[in-house]
Amino acid sequence: MPFEVVHDYMLHGTVEEVAVAIRSYSDVDHVVLWDPVPLADLGAAKASAEGCVRLAALLHETEPVAAR
Secondary structure, rough: OOHHHHHHOOOOOOOHHHHHHHHHOOOOOOOOOOOOHHHHOOOHHHHHHHHHHOOOOOOOOOHHOOOO
């Protein structure tokens, strides 16, 4: 798959950057997190999974966009 396709269509970045991007979608009620890192680098799997847990916690403790 070309780098440009992945870069343009998959959210990526720090936990905070991804949270900001998800919050920018005003009509989203639910988010499904998928962590593809272990497919490319099994050694980075633990750190990446911990980031997903931090992201889920960060999103859970904030108000939905519609409520703002």
